Amino acid sequence: MRILLGSSEVHPYSKTGGLADMVGALAKALDHAGHEVGVVTPLYWGIRERFPAIKKLDWHMDLPLGPRQVLGEVWTLSLSPKSTIYFIDQPAFFQRAGIYQKAGVDYPDNAERFIYFSKAIVHLARYLPWEPELVHLNDWQTGLVPLLIQHQKLKEGWGSRPRTCFTIHNLAYQGVFPAEQYALTNLPPDYFNLNGVEFHSMLNCVKAGIAYGDVVTTVSPRYAREITTPEFGCGLDGLLRKRQASLFGILNGVDYEEWNTTRNPSLPHLYSLRSLAGKEQDKLELQKELGLPVDASIPLFGSITRLADQKGVDIQLGALEEMLSSQIQFVLLGSGSPAYEKAYQGLARRYPDKVAVRIGFNQGLSHRIEAGGDFYLMPSRFEPCGLNQMYSLRYGTIPIVRVTGGLDDSVIDITEDPKQANGIKFTEYSARALAKSMRKALVLYGEPKLLRHYRQNAMSADFSWERAVEQYLKVYQAAQSR
Secondary structure, three states: OEEEEEOOOOOOOOOOOHHHHHHHHHHHHHHHOOOEEEEEEEOOOOHHHHOOOOEEEEEEEEEEEOOEEEEEEEEEEEEEOOEEEEEEEOHHHHOOOOOOEEOOEEOOOHHHHHHHHHHHHHHHHHHOOOOOOEEEEEOHHHOOHHHHHHHHHHHHOOOOOOEEEEEEOOOOOOOEEEHHHHHHHOOOHHHOOOOOOEEOOEEEHHHHHHHHOOEEEEOOHHHHHHOOOOOOOOOOHHHHHHOHHHEEEOOOOEOOOOOOOOOOOOOOOOOOOOOOHHHHHHHHHHHHHOOOOOOOOOOEEEEEEEEOHHHOHHHHHHHHHHHOOOOOEEEEEEEEOHHHHHHHHHHHHHOOOOEEEEEOOOHHHHHHHHHHOOEEEEOOOOOOOOOHHHHHHHOOOEEEEEOOHHHHHHOOOOOOOOOOOOOEEEOOOOHHHHHHHHHHHHHHHOOHHHHHHHHHHHHHOOOEHHHHHHHHHHHHHHHHOO
């Protein structure tokens, strides 16, 4: 199959979160499965310098954006004979220090930037010589693409237009803009209504993707069910229920070529399911790196996260206030809300021998936290899929998760299946419930034989992209039959 993926971020070229990991890994897995794959993403600041092999394509775009025309160019990077990255070069929109924000505030022209990007995806989908059969879009930044493609078929004679798959990675982020920004689409007013892109008199890009995509997916089976309810539907549950026959939940995969413990340049000591000695050495190295007392006997809890309400960092703070009276250590890598950053830094100052906090993102350190930790905290308020709990499983670090979305789909509690147990789950969204789960972890840590059983189950779990690709191909085929 010939597949074109569109995403505002793609690892390793750009990244703010799991979206980049998912698209980069899916593209690689589709290529390995023998399909022709293109990926369209913006040419952000620094990409040319970090990836000097990219080449300028003899391709100029002159696309309408409201009343004006905006020029753009395309750069490419060939990953294999059948896989190419297409970078959209529009310096005024994409040559910036941040992808979506500056100093924690959204760029005021994000509607212009990503409506232009959506039009560039459509332009490539229509004119690339290899003629993609399916265009797979991701999140609000590309949500208008299915509508733009459908309109060109109806009004501009695009007879063999590709089918579209729209993936919701996080329904809480919908790309909602003032109604006047709809003019930037250059579409007739017919689509700006309750059945189309209008949402409380505003333009809603995710709603466009849901309403006009041939099929809609999200990143775990449970989240696909959750978003059809008022609690998790973020105002779009009615539309999602209407499209339920075309809505599919596919759990993200893990790129085990990168996330592994046996050939990983980020880890000082390698280890495997058969030989876990290197894991304890990685723990000692991590304690030393972060300035904590170096002691293998102290249970080490880790967290790598956006510091946002969604991620449960508020109840995590509350639970730590209770649990730090115990003999434990906690390490955090992340950034986000200035208030949460300050709160966690304050915790580290108060407990310098128990808490280490690093604000920002460091790919190598994220691997070392996953490897060196005994337990991984992921107490999300909601979690469409989550990847870190799956990384933790492969690294033999026992995840402690709240029962929601992909966390519920990927972690097995001992109350569900004692033989396959690989993590600890709790349901109530409270610091008390999380602290109770952390106490369960301390009991588990005190029983080495049972802990090894959990680790063996965890490291044996298979969340490879090969499994996920099979499911996506079935969804792509469903889209083509519509």
